[in-house]
Amino acid sequence: EAEVAQSPRYKITEKSQAVAFWCDPISGHATLYWYRQILGQGPELLVQFQDESVVDDSQLPKDRFSAERLKGVDSTLKIQPAELGDSAMYLCASSLRPLPGQGYNEQFFGPGTRLTVL
């Protein structure tokens, strides 16, 4: 069964350091999402790609976060410098390209990366 791959699964870093997360979506999924989930809350969308283009990054803290999906397949999310408040689960999800007039497709999530900033 096709799955979304993420690495690393766990990351411990010190504040002010740089961290990077990688995501490989399900083959054929044009839409890729990065979410941040704080314990006790729902996932919060950070950035959404359609192929290689960003379609929504309104909630991405652009002073320290960056995301790219250069060839429209896998993606990297970077934080530099990391802050204590960045400790959370970072989730990647993917979905099929939406068809006009048919609504948006289900998102499938990877296992996530648990980030701890000390």
Place this chain on the structure above:
Amino acid sequence: QKEVEQNSGPLSVPEGAIASLNCTYSDRGSQSFFWYRQYSGKSPELIMSIYSNGDKEDGRFTAQLNKASQYVSLLIRDSQPSDSATYLCAVTTNAGKSTFGDGTTLTVKP
């Protein structure tokens, strides 16, 4: 007001009972609705999607959508201890923006 609101719970039901989970949303442009289950420490997994008003059944799960009331619910029949998890409601607008609720934690007691 949050864009997607769920009963904070926790919700506790006995094994075999029906669990009812509710979700309201604020954006009338929403057109795609999803329920996800999330076990502690794991990532969300899709349970059901619903796009049209009415009921949609899949095994022990039934999703209900009422766009006029901006309300979507999930019923779990014959609840099992393995259903104990946090249930997330997700809404996608016609512009493709996805928003999740904060989830309702369900405990099914044997």
